[in-house]
Amino acid sequence: MAMEPGVPCRRCEYCRKGSYHLCGDKVFAATPPYDGTLAKYYINAADFCYKLPDTMSLEEGAMAEPVSVALAIAKTAELKAHQTVLVVGYGPIGILCQAVARAWGAAKVIGVDVVDSRLALAASYGADGTYKPERKAAGIDAMEHAEATAADLKEKMGLGDGADVVLECSGAEPCVQLGIYAAKPGGTFVQAGMGKEVVEFPITTVCTQGLTVKGSIRYLAGCYPAAIDLISKGKIDVKPLITHRFPFEQSEEAFGLVHQGRSDVFKVMIAGVQE
Numbered sequence: 033m034a035m036e037p038g039v040p041c042r043r044c045e046y047c048r049k050g051s052y053h054l055c056g057d058k059v060f061a062a063t064p065p066y067d068g069t070l071a072k073y074y075i076n077a078a079d080f081c082y083k084l085p086d087t088m089s090l091e092e093g094a095m096a097e098p099v100s101v102a103l104a105i106a107k108t109a110e111l112k113a114h115q116t117v118l119v120v121g122y123g124p125i126g127i128l129c130q131a132v133a134r135a136w137g138a139a140k141v142i143g144v145d146v147v148d149s150r151l152a153l154a155a156s157y158g159a160d161g162t163y164k165p166e167r168k169a170a171g172i173d174a175m176e177h178a179e180a181t182a183a184d185l186k187e188k189m190g191l192g193d194g195a196d197v198v199l200e201c202s203g204a205e206p207c208v209q210l211g212i213y214a215a216k217p218g219g220t221f222v223q224a225g226m227g228k229e230v231v232e233f234p235i236t237t238v239c240t241q242g243l244t245v246k247g248s249i250r251y252l253a254g255c256y257p258a259a260i261d262l263i264s265k266g267k268i269d270v271k272p273l274i275t276h277r278f279p280f281e282q283s284e285e286a287f288g289l290v291h292q293g294r295s296d297v298f299k300v301m302i303a304g305v306q307e
Contacts, residue, residue, distance in 0.1 A: 034093040036080040036100075036256050037061035037069060050253050053104070060250075070283055072305040082256055085264045091301055092263050095270035098299070099259035100251040101224075102128035106136065107255070108248040109197045109222045113137030118185075118195035119159075120211045121202025121225050122150040124273060124299050127157055129199045129224075131268045134158050142189045144210070145202075149295045156272075161189045165210060175234055178206060182213030194219060203227030209234060217241045224248045276300045 040047045040055035047055050062068030084093045117133045119126050122145040133141050143154035143162045151162040163185050168177040186194055194216030200208055203225030212234050215221050221243055238245055262268045275298040278286040286300050
């Protein structure tokens with residue numbers, strides 16, 4: 033069984049029109065004042081629990097959550113087959129956005145990150161190309177650097193005027209700026225990563241290039257069943273993304289490892305309580 037960890041009110045305007053991810057009264061696990069799921073027993077609404085096929089392991093079922101996030105990002109972008117897709121930031125969500133884009137028939141997927149090991153993982157997951165941007169030198173204007181980097185990216189990756197769809201999954205301010213400049217005229221930019229609450233943003237470029245800019249948060253209706261379907265049918269292989277495993281009793285150690293931000297740590301799995 034896989035649990036969607038947020039249950040909406042089902043009665044508000046947003047719930048009634050199918051946008052329950054926007055519900056202001058959603059009860060979301062581990063979001064104060066609500067407890068998380070690290071417990072022997074956890075009560076959840078039956079219609080937000082999904083039976084796993086016999087071919088899926090519990091670890092794969094747990095990975096339905098990040099795959100659902102990636103699906104929501106792709107749906108927000110209205111991603112279509114044969115589009116060029118630029119994924120910026122190759123943490124677990126970035127890698128899974130690439131996997132979803134591939135499963136949905138993207139013509140080309142390019143990955144951007146500043147960590148070599150994550151670019152190598154992107155390549156192993158089927159990226160058509162990877163790009164490591166240069167860090168901005170002291171005294172250089174941030175926007176000039178982002179625009180120049182985007183121009184270099186487009187040339188080296190064969191993107192022409194830019195990517196049809198840019199999925200920004202890092203939340204880092206320079207990556208947000210790069211993503212806007214890397215989108216083709218009339219393209220779509222989706223912000224999924226969250227970093228600083230306020231960033232310097234090239235709004236004039238958004239206007240002059242006619243870009244569509246959207247935000248994505250958590251999951252949309254139907255993402256969880258779709259994630260289970262993609263994993264169970266082998267269209268997205270989540271097993272290589274699990275780099276560390278801990279028993280329930282070492283949960284605090286697992287969180288400490290994630291908090292270190294090491295490049296060799298990707299998805300950390302905590303086993304359930306053993307009887």
